[in-house]
Amino acid sequence: MTKQQVLEEALNLFAHHGYENTSLAHIAKAVGIKKPSLYNHFSNKEAIFFEVLDEVVKRQIQFFEQKGSELNQDSIEDQLHDFYDIYLDYMTTSTEGMFFKRVTFFPPENFSDEIKKAFLRVEDTLTNSLIPVFEKGIEEGKLRKLPVPMLTSAFYTLIDGLFLEENFYDTDILNERKKASWEIFWLGIRHPEEA
Amino acid sequence: MTKQQVLEEALNLFAHHGYENTSLAHIAKAVGIKKPSLYNHFSNKEAIFFEVLDEVVKRQIQFFEQKGSELNQDSIEDQLHDFYDIYLDYMTTSTEGMFFKRVTFFPPENFSDEIKKAFLRVEDTLTNSLIPVFEKGIEEGKLRKLPVPMLTSAFYTLIDGLFLEENFYDTDILNERKKASWEIFWLGIRHPEEA
DNA sequence: AATCAACTAACTAACGTTTGTTAGTCTCAT
DNA sequence: ATGAGACTAACAAACGTTAGTTAGTTGATT
Numbered sequence: 001m002t003k004q005q006v007l008e009e010a011l012n013l014f015a016h017h018g019y020e021n022t023s024l025a026h027i028a029k030a031v032g033i034k035k036p037s038l039y040n041h042f043s044n045k046e047a048i049f050f051e052v053l054d055e056v057v058k059r060q061i062q063f064f065e066q067k068g069s070e071l072n073q074d075s076i077e078d079q080l081h082d083f084y085d086i087y088l089d090y091m092t093t094s095t096e097g098m099f100f101k102r103v104t105f106f107p108p109e110n111f112s113d114e115i116k117k118a119f120l121r122v123e124d125t126l127t128n129s130l131i132p133v134f135e136k137g138i139e140e141g142k143l144r145k146l147p148v149p150m151l152t153s154a155f156y157t158l159i160d161g162l163f164l165e166e167n168f169y170d171t172d173i174l175n176e177r178k179k180a181s182w183e184i185f186w187l188g189i190r191h192p193e194e195a
Numbered sequence: 196m197t198k199q200q201v202l203e204e205a206l207n208l209f210a211h212h213g214y215e216n217t218s219l220a221h222i223a224k225a226v227g228i229k230k231p232s233l234y235n236h237f238s239n240k241e242a243i244f245f246e247v248l249d250e251v252v253k254r255q256i257q258f259f260e261q262k263g264s265e266l267n268q269d270s271i272e273d274q275l276h277d278f279y280d281i282y283l284d285y286m287t288t289s290t291e292g293m294f295f296k297r298v299t300f301f302p303p304e305n306f307s308d309e310i311k312k313a314f315l316r317v318e319d320t321l322t323n324s325l326i327p328v329f330e331k332g333i334e335e336g337k338l339r340k341l342p343v344p345m346l347t348s349a350f351y352t353l354i355d356g357l358f359l360e361e362n363f364y365d366t367d368i369l370n371e372r373k374k375a376s377w378e379i380f381w382l383g384i385r386h387p388e389e390a
Numbered sequence: 391a392a393t394c395a396a397c398t399a400a401c402t403a404a405c406g407t408t409t410g411t412t413a414g415t416c417t418c419a420t
Numbered sequence: 421a422t423g424a425g426a427c428t429a430a431c432a433a434a435c436g437t438t439a440g441t442t443a444g445t446t447g448a449t450t
Contacts (some may be wrong), residue, residue: 161356188383
């Protein structure tokens with residue numbers, strides 16, 4: 001039980017302050033125990049981090065798999081836009097998203113390899129949800145006949161950009177950016193005959 | 196002279212390891228002096244940081260102003276694409292760019308306000324170089340008649356996305372992303388009659 | 391039912407290191 | 421001879437970590 005609390009609080013603190021700025025004292029205080037007691041559950045600070053990372057990857061994958069399967073049979077545009085919204089919202093508002101952002105942007109020196117692996121694992125799940133949507137869109141003549149990897153690539157870059165911008169801009173400007181990027185992206189990928 | 200060296204080495208270290216992971220001992224060692232000697236030139240660590248930040252902002256602004264004025268009279272597409280390339284290259288390869296990335300993504304707790312100001316100052320310069328290009332493109336009928344703020348917004352988001360992705364992907368994948376994003380962006384903004 | 395051993399999970403105290411910072415001193419140009 | 425800029429020495433605070441102790445629970449043995 002305590003162990004789960006530690007993981008939860010550590011996730012929170014890592015997400016908001018980063019790994020190196022989160023001390024064991026902080027974590028212990030958040031849980032309500034003393035610093036050395038952490039060693040009853042984890043062998044060291046790194047171990048806490050990796051368990052948190054693992055947990056976050058699991059949650060993210062589960063989240064995206066669920067959302068991917070929930071995509072209803074609306075128009076391609078709606079499906080993509082929903083995905084865009086959901087993904088962005090999750091990444092910018094959830095603790096897991098913030099943690100992910102922190103550790104993928106600037107991995108704690110040393111374990112950047114493990115983190116890259118984790119990142120790519122999550123991205124894979126996402127791609128698998130995305131590919132069929134694009135493929136169907138092209139088949140149905142709703143989208144330009146562009147290579148699917150090109151579409152997913154551009155889609156990610158869009159999202160990554162907004163993901164980053166969420167750092168500097170307040171909600172108003174961010175929403176404007178979100179809208180602008182989406183509109184131009186959509187103009188770029190939709191089949192020109194369809195209008 | 197020593198002071199300039201300190202600023203240069205601090206810039207380097209802050210760019211590669213971040214503010215909190217860079218100790219005064221590191222900086223002193225890089226310069227070739229002892230830690231307390233730093234206090235002959237700066238009142239404390241924060242002061243070093245802010246002088247570095249100031250210097251970086253100056254350099255970035257100068258760089259973009261120059262590049263903006265150098266844009267030749269090629270086609271709109273080439274002008275924009277050049278900008279895209281130059282900006283990305285600068286942000287991903289120069290020490291100043293890396294520093295900027297570090298401090299804007301995750302500002303050292305406390306002085307995030309100052310950093311935001313710096314970021315917006317640089318962005319302003321960039322926007323001023325960009326607006327006339329888009330305006331001319333629309334006038335000449337090369338681009339869709341979209342609101343210019345929408346174009347700049349989307350353009351930034353694109354670049355920000357790639358800027359971020361430079362963290363995880365090796366050159367090959369990154370170049371693929373770069374290409375994909377640009378192509379779809381261009382399809383989105385170019386005037387459909389022109390082809 | 392009572393006893394004892396083993397385990398869990400908390401604690402206090404202290405470790406050695408690193409952090410940013412200050413005080414005081416020496417040296418060398420101006 | 422004055423001051424700038426280097427130095428050594430030392431500081432308190434915070435870091436991750438270890439050692440040793442104690443209380444509470446569980447299971448098996450008598």
